[in-house]
Amino acid sequence: MIDLDQLTELAQSSARAVGAEVASPWFYLQLGLMLTGAGIAFGIGAAVRSRLDMTALGMGWPAPLRLLLRVLVRSAATAAFALLMIGARAVMLASTWPSRSYLLEVAAKLAVAWLIIRIVTSVIRNEFLVHVVSFAAWLVAALSIIGQLDPALEALDSYAIVLGGLRLTPLLVMKLVVLLAAALWFANIAAKFLEARITRSRDLTPSIQVLLIKMLRLGLMVLAVVIVLGAVGINLSALAIFSGAVGVGIGFGLQKIVANFISGVILLADKSVKPGDLVTIGDSSGKISAMNTRYISVAAGDGREFLIPNEDLITQKVVNWTYTDKNTLVKVNFTTNYDADPRLVCRLAIEAAQASPRATKGKKPNCMITEFAEAGMKFTLTFWIADPDGMDVVKSDVMLALWDAFKHDDIRVPYPVREIRIRGGALPAGTTVEVPG
Incomplete structure (x- = not known):
């Protein structure tokens, strides 16, 4: 462990070394060569970028x-x-002592390290993460090049906080963050690869595919965390002190999240709903577009998507229009006046339903008179379609065809009639005027 006296002595020795280096005329020669090289390199980079089309560069090559x-x-x-x-550096080594070109060697190594870091981090898509990783990696490379990496690591490991059997140091935290980020990144890549393989499998139902993908992602994340904790030397038994706090947190603040997660697993396992099903949950209707850990996404068809917590699908009434069969019965209710022939009305209604391209040909439509009401005769037309998606559009098309048929055969749809009695007016007493509603 490094104490304050050792740190002071290290700082003083470093200051003396820097002072001796600055006092040498070779320092200014190397500094001039570095500035000149930087200017020439900047000009070369600008010339290369101006002469090459970045969008067409390497077209046709492997990615x-x-x-x-x-x-x-x-x-x-x-x-x-x-x-x-x-x-x-090579010229200086051939003409004078190696110590007189030390800064040129450091500059060359730092430039090569930065170039390698840029190539490695090019696979990362997040720009902020690229900057963080590049800076951290280049700082480690710089400390290693100037020979100060081991003292820096010892300094970071000299300060610690002991929690039970766990010794937390800045070095341990940095290692944990770096390794955990790398492990989770690799776990995400592996999960995407396995997800693509599972999605292409035709032997698995959509709900089983989603369940396997969720379980694989969760398992890979847990495995990555366990491996990283073991790699940095953290014993899992040392984390037992936090189990009580985590349990209290779940009990008070995370109970809904846990309930939704467990409900999502149950929904995927019992196959009551699956992606692509047409469902009605309360006032929300639409097709299930995605099933996530916390909620399902229901596309309403008009640009809206309802995000319904998984727990609601367990505790509330859910209408699944495609649970066992996609064939759906469509009902159209209408009314005609008493002057119409009810048998002719039923025949016209059945013909209008049969003319619909969405109507199932193997199941004949049916029309029944259901009530002799005050305003007219009430009918119910029923017919089957092969898929409930777009059911309202099919129903509207059949009603429009039925309206055209009624117009052709002079069948009227009744409307409310109101009586207005005028007393003491210009009209004779007892005269009634019928006003359509």
Whole structure:
């Protein structure tokens, strides 16, 4: 463990070394060569980028090679600076002592390290994450190049917080964050690969596919966390102190999240609903477009999507129009006046339903008179369609065809009639005027 005296002595020795280096005339020669090389490299990078079309560069090449080529073009200035510093270092080594070109060696190594980091981080799509990883990796490389990596690691490991049997140090936390990010990234890549294989399988139902994908993702994440904790030397039994707090947190603040997660697993296992089903939950109707850990997404067909918690599908009444069979019975209720022939009305209604292209040909439509009401005769037309999706459109088309048929055969649809009695007016007493509603 490094104490304050050792840190003070290290800082003083570093200051003396820097002072001796700055006092040497060779320092200014190397500084001038570095500035000159930086200017030349900047000009080379600008010339390369201006002469090459980045959008058409490497077209037709495999994606990894095309990506590598574009990164090299964008980093042309860095590559040119590294080559210039290596050349200047070689010339200085041939003409004078190696210690007089130490800064050129450091500059060349830092430039090469930055170039390698840019190539490696090019596979990361998140721009903020690229900056963080690049800076952290280049800082480690810089400390290693100047020989200060081990002292820095010892300093980070010298301060600790002990919680039960767990010793937390800044170095341990940094290792944990880096390794955990890398492990979760690899776990995500593996999960996407397995998800693609499962999705292409025709032997698995959609609900089983979603269930397997969710369980695989969860299992890979847990495995990644366990591996990382073991790699940094954290014993899982040392985390037992946090189990009580986690249990209390779940009991008070996370109970809905846990309930939705368990409900989602139950829904995927019992196959009561699955992606593609047409459902009605309360006032929300639509097709299930996705089933997630916390909720399902129901597309209403008009651009809206209802995000319904999984728990509601367990505790509330759910109408699944496609649970066992997609064939759906459509009902059309209408009324005619008493002057119409009810047998003719039923025949026209059946013909209108049979003319619909969505009507199932193997099941004949049916029309029944259901009531002799005050306003007229009430009928119910029923017919089957093969898929409930777009049922309202089919119903509207049949009603329009029925309206045209009624117009052709002079069958009227009744409307409310109101009587207005005028007393003491210009009309004779007892005269009634019928006003359509």
